[in-house]
Structure formats: structure tokens, C-alpha cells
């Protein structure tokens with residue numbers, strides 16, 4: 001009996017899928033249901049082999065729907081139909097954020113999807129990296145050295161690329177092999193509100209000559225995560241005038257509590273990090 005019910009459900013799903021495919025292929029007659037643009041297009045998928053790259057990176061934008069067009073930007077602005085039209089794979093040679101959106105005559109435009117790609121510069125050699133606290137025992141990554149191994153995690157926080165901290169601030173101290181001119185620090189973080197993982201509220205960058213007395217170089221305040229924010233890989237950059245640095249301290253200050261719109265409101269958010277870049 002159970003088998004029969006499962007079979008009926010399966011047949012139902014297959015018939016529904018066929019109907020949808022048929023409706024879409026018999027344009028435009030059977031698309032009249034969508035002519036008033038009541039239905040939103042599915043967003044395109046951003047596909048690339050790597051998030052960190054050395055020389056150049058190839059990015060594809062995918063959406064399997066006839067007569068749809070994908071427009072994209074590389075300057076951080078929201079794509080409209082005036083933005084470049086995606087035709088072939090996009091090749092980038094610098095760090096970029098790509099935003100893409102699909103359009104179709106018979107549908108409302110899709111949501112905007114975005115992804116960041118980071119070109120690894122001639123980064124200075126790190127002699128030692130240390131943290132002011134241990135990660136949670138279930139999310140230890142591969143230790144502090146995993147934050148400088150150039151390996152990037154996916155949005156799955158359970159993989160060993162990620163270190164997870166259950167509330168509170170995180171202080172990272174980096175000792176360079178030799179003093180070098182540095183002008184940017186980047187923290188590679190995860191935003192996954194559905195798993196109670198949030199970006200910090202502020203990132204501060206300090207420099208020191210002796211590893212003991214640190215001076216604030218620059219900081220960046222981040223907005224609170226909005227409701228329904230997607231799970232995303234995030235790079236938080238702090239730029240400053242080029243400074244000769246032997247030791248650097250990066251302080252990630254967490255929000256004290258998860259925002260009110262979330263079921264975990266009032267409790268400390270998790271912080272997940274997989275890489276620090278110093279350039």
C-alpha cells in the first residue's frame with residue numbers, strides 16, 4: 001500500500017514536471033498565464049571553479065530557460081537591462097564582486113545573485129598566526145594555520161575549512177617573516193543566519209613593531225544582517241594607507257545578540273572564519 005502511494009506521488013511529480021516543460025516550450029501561446037508578469041524568474045547560477053585565484057578567473061552564469069537574458073555588473077551596482085548582457089564566460093583579472101539578474105518578457109525579473117572572487121596578490125609570508133581563544137570543539141577547522149592556507153570553504157559550515165566560535169570577539173595576531181608595506185586586510189567569513197552564523201559588527205586592524213604595543217590602523221563597521229538574508233560567503237576588507245608592518249592584529253567584534261527577527265534572538269551569534277588575507 002505504501003509502495004503504491006509512493007508510486008502515485010512519483011507519477012504526479014513527473015506529470016507536473018512534464019506539464020511545466022511543455023508550457024515553457026510552447027511559447028508564446030501557453031505563456032499567456034505569465035504575460036502579466038505575475039511570476040518571478042528563478043535567479044541565474046554563478047559558476048566558477050575557484051573563489052581565490054592567481055592570474056585570472058573564469059565565471060559562467062547559468063539559467064536553463066529559453067528566451068531569458070542575464071545581465072550582470074562587476075562594479076557592485078545592481079544589474080538592470082542597461083548592464084552588460086551575459087553571452088560567454090566572463091574572465092576577470094582582478095578581485096571582483098559579480099552581481100547577476102535574469103530577465104524574460106513574460107516574467108518578473110529574478111532576484112539578484114552575487115558572488116565575490118579574490119585575486120591573491122604577492123602576499124607577504126606569515127611567520128606565525130595565533131588566536132586569542134580556541135574555536136568550538138566541533139568546529140576547529142585545521143587550526144590557526146588553516147586561516148592562511150589559501151583554501152576556501154563552501155557555504156557548508158560543517159566542512160573542516162571553517163573554524164567556528166560560539167559568541168564573543170575573535171582576535172588574530174599575525175607575525176610577518178619580515179617587515180613589509182601592507183595596505184589591506186581581508187577576513188573571509190560565512191553568513192548563514194539559518195544556522196545562527198552571523199557576520200561580526202566590526203573589524204579592526206592594528207599594527208605593531210614589537211608584537212606587544214598595537215596601534216589602530218583602520219576599522220570597518222558592518223550592517224546588521226537583514227531578515228531573509230541568504231547564506232553567503234563574505235569577504236570583509238579593511239583598507240588603510242600603506243604601512244610598514246611586522247605584526248598585525250585583526251579584531252572581529254561580534255554582535256552581543258542575534259537580532260529580534262530571528263528565532264535565536266537574544267543569544268550570542270556564531271562566527272565562522274576560513275581565511276585571512278594580508279596584502
Ligand SMILES: [Ca+2]
Nearest residue numbers: 146151274275
Ligand atoms: Ca583556509
